[in-house]
Amino acid sequence: MTTTTSGTAPSRSVGRLPAPVAHAVRVGARRGVTEFRISLRNPEDLMFYLGWGGGVLLYLVLNRDALVEGTSITVPALAMPGLLAAMLVFGGVLGPAFALVLEREDGTLLRAKAAPHGMTGYVSGQVVLQALGMLPMLAVILLPSVLFLGVDMHRGLVGWLALTATLALGLVATLPIGMVIGSVARKPNQVSTWGMLPVLAMGAVSGIFVPLTQLATWMQVVGQVFPMYWLGHVMRWAFLPEEASVLEPGGEWRILEAVGVLGLWTAVGLLLAPRVLRRMARRESGSAVEARKQERMQRIG
Amino acid sequence: MDDEVVSARGLRMRYGTKDVLEGVDLSVGRGEVVALLGPNGAGKTTTIEILEGFRDRSAGEVTVLGHDPASAPESWRAGIGIVLQSWRDHRRWRVRDLLVHLGDYYRPYGTPGRPRPRDVDELLATVGLDDSADQLLMRLSGGQRRRLDVAIGIVGRPELLFLDEPTAGFDPEARRDFHDVVHSLVDLEDTTVVLTTHDLSEAEKLADRILILAGGRIVADGSPDALARQVAGRAEVRWSRGGERFVHAADDATAFVRELLQHDDEVTDLEVRRASLEDTYVRLVHQHEQGHEPSTQDERVGGAVR
Numbered sequence: 001m002t003t004t005t006s007g008t009a010p011s012r013s014v015g016r017l018p019a020p021v022a023h024a025v026r027v028g029a030r031r032g033v034t035e036f037r038i039s040l041r042n043p044e045d046l047m048f049y050l051g052w053g054g055g056v057l058l059y060l061v062l063n064r065d066a067l068v069e070g071t072s073i074t075v076p077a078l079a080m081p082g083l084l085a086a087m088l089v090f091g092g093v094l095g096p097a098f099a100l101v102l103e104r105e106d107g108t109l110l111r112a113k114a115a116p117h118g119m120t121g122y123v124s125g126q127v128v129l130q131a132l133g134m135l136p137m138l139a140v141i142l143l144p145s146v147l148f149l150g151v152d153m154h155r156g157l158v159g160w161l162a163l164t165a166t167l168a169l170g171l172v173a174t175l176p177i178g179m180v181i182g183s184v185a186r187k188p189n190q191v192s193t194w195g196m197l198p199v200l201a202m203g204a205v206s207g208i209f210v211p212l213t214q215l216a217t218w219m220q221v222v223g224q225v226f227p228m229y230w231l232g233h234v235m236r237w238a239f240l241p242e243e244a245s246v247l248e249p250g251g252e253w254r255i256l257e258a259v260g261v262l263g264l265w266t267a268v269g270l271l272l273a274p275r276v277l278r279r280m281a282r283r284e285s286g287s288a289v290e291a292r293k294q295e296r297m298q299r300i301g
Numbered sequence: 302m303d304d305e306v307v308s309a310r311g312l313r314m315r316y317g318t319k320d321v322l323e324g325v326d327l328s329v330g331r332g333e334v335v336a337l338l339g340p341n342g343a344g345k346t347t348t349i350e351i352l353e354g355f356r357d358r359s360a361g362e363v364t365v366l367g368h369d370p371a372s373a374p375e376s377w378r379a380g381i382g383i384v385l386q387s388w389r390d391h392r393r394w395r396v397r398d399l400l401v402h403l404g405d406y407y408r409p410y411g412t413p414g415r416p417r418p419r420d421v422d423e424l425l426a427t428v429g430l431d432d433s434a435d436q437l438l439m440r441l442s443g444g445q446r447r448r449l450d451v452a453i454g455i456v457g458r459p460e461l462l463f464l465d466e467p468t469a470g471f472d473p474e475a476r477r478d479f480h481d482v483v484h485s486l487v488d489l490e491d492t493t494v495v496l497t498t499h500d501l502s503e504a505e506k507l508a509d510r511i512l513i514l515a516g517g518r519i520v521a522d523g524s525p526d527a528l529a530r531q532v533a534g535r536a537e538v539r540w541s542r543g544g545e546r547f548v549h550a551a552d553d554a555t556a557f558v559r560e561l562l563q564h565d566d567e568v569t570d571l572e573v574r575r576a577s578l579e580d581t582y583v584r585l586v587h588q589h590e591q592g593h594e595p596s597t598q599d600e601r602v603g604g605a606v607r
Binding site for chain 2: 019020023024027030031034038042103106107108110111113114115116117118121284285286287289290293
């Protein structure tokens with residue numbers, strides 16, 4: 001380790017990040033793992049995972065023999081990839097959004113800000129936590145679907161790789177958006193308004209339960225602007241037989257377009273998030289946290 | 302000052318149309334413990350947050366550990382410790398895990414003379430939390446939580462430590478322990494400490510120097526002893542004679558008492574009381590709030606004012 005006098009940054013670099021930044025990213029990654037372990041021990045978090053995942057699974061089980069109109073594809077086979085996409089967007093946007101607004105309120109962010117490169121560590125921790133947070137949902141929805149509900153991975157190994165890549169791309173496309181919402185929101189209920197409602201609305205026009213082709217044209221257009229449809233599209237491409245493309249708008253698989261739209265959302269998010277996060281962090285101070293605490297007590301009391 | 306750790310010149314802060322700080326000048330040298338005293342709303346927290354780099358200022362020059370806090374690099378944070386208030390953060394973490402995690406951020410900034418972070422077990426013992434190392438934060442008592450706040454503030458072995466109302470809510474024993482911790486930081490590690498407090502006896506015990514902030518300015522600056530003399534130089538002499546109590550404010554208490562005893566054999570219950578830091582403080586703050594007219598309030602509390 002480079003020794004330094006105070007006030008001067010160590011000069012050694014790892015990869016393209018300056019050494020102290022890389023160090024903070026590693027510290028933050030460990031933080032994310034710790035937070036995930038904590039959430040697994042927490043009954044409320046477990047209820048959340050099992051409640052949502054279990055509800056979705058129940059829907060799939062109840063419709064296990066139903067066929068999608070005009071095809072030989074079962075409802076679970078069509079819906080499961082879309083539900084994974086919905087879950088991914090839900091967690092990717094709302095997870096960090098709620099975390100940021102709540103942890104700004106409770107002083108967690110200020111503690112991070114007080115440490116050298118602490119905000120870098122905090123954000124890294126959020127990324128790792130939200131990524132790991134996908135695992136319990138995957139375990140509850142994906143595993144039983146494949147093992148017991150006859151949902152096949154038609155593209156085999158390529159399909160599994162595509163699924164993994166899609167999960168990664170989905171996180172990269174949604175986490176920055178979630179962090180922007182969490183930074184701009186002043187109170188948790190603003191995240192509900194500006195985060196939860198749009199994501200739920202997105203779910204309605206993204207062809208999760210009903211193929212997009214069966215919706216009104218304007219809904220199809222809106223749906224194709226947002227990441228959820230395209231994440232589901234790639235996942236259906238991976239899981240379903242080639243001819244299932246008749247259920248997609250245009251009647252064919254459009255993987256390049258999917259990557260393009262998701263890439264665009266990623267770019268917008270990565271462009272906005274650092275600026276918005278920095279602005280938000282700059283305003284954090286002890287008296288700001290204290291003022292919010294007072295406000296919160298009035299709200300509740 | 303040769304080794305100036307904190308300096309501010311003409312520091313101003315304006316919120317809307319209200320001036321909270323109207324030109325604060327202050328300077329803190331290495332290894333000094335400086336207490337910032339003042340009534341609520343005098344701008345103590347604003348001042349300390351500007352020095353911590355948590356708040357932008359309206360005007361003035363500020364240098365803390367060689368950098369302007371408003372534009373200091375992240376590495377600057379490694380030299381600074383802040384004891385934040387207790388909130389509800391990290392409720393589900395365990396005490397040791399949190400200290401290890403937060404301490405980790407300081408690892409690249411350690412030097413042979415100042416190893417960073419501090420050893421967590423030693424730190425837990427220092428603040429008296431060794432028995433609570435594996436406790437969840439949400440299960441800590443208020444006092445334990447505050448000890449943890451102190452531990453977090455010093456885990457990076459800071460050169461400069463900020464304490465904003467550090468012992469609010471401490472019981473007397475916890476307060477004494479905390480004072481011991483601060484003294485050892487200063488004696489053993491040459492840590493510079495800037496604290497705000499309402500508690501005059503705390504300021505007197507901890508601080509080498511006291512700054513009194515009133516009306517957006519520093520109105521007094523000196524050691525607790527010097528301050529007490531500077532403003533209220535007179536002492537109060539009290540005695541009884543024939544069941545009756547007498548009080549007299551004297552510039553030269555010794556001469557007055559010699560005179561008194563020479564000429565009067567019936568004097569009993571003699572008492573000479575120096576103006577205390579509290580007298581000084583109350584008088585200064587009061588002057589500022591009332592303009593400069595001393596009033597009956599001063600007579601009652603200050604004792605030495607005509």
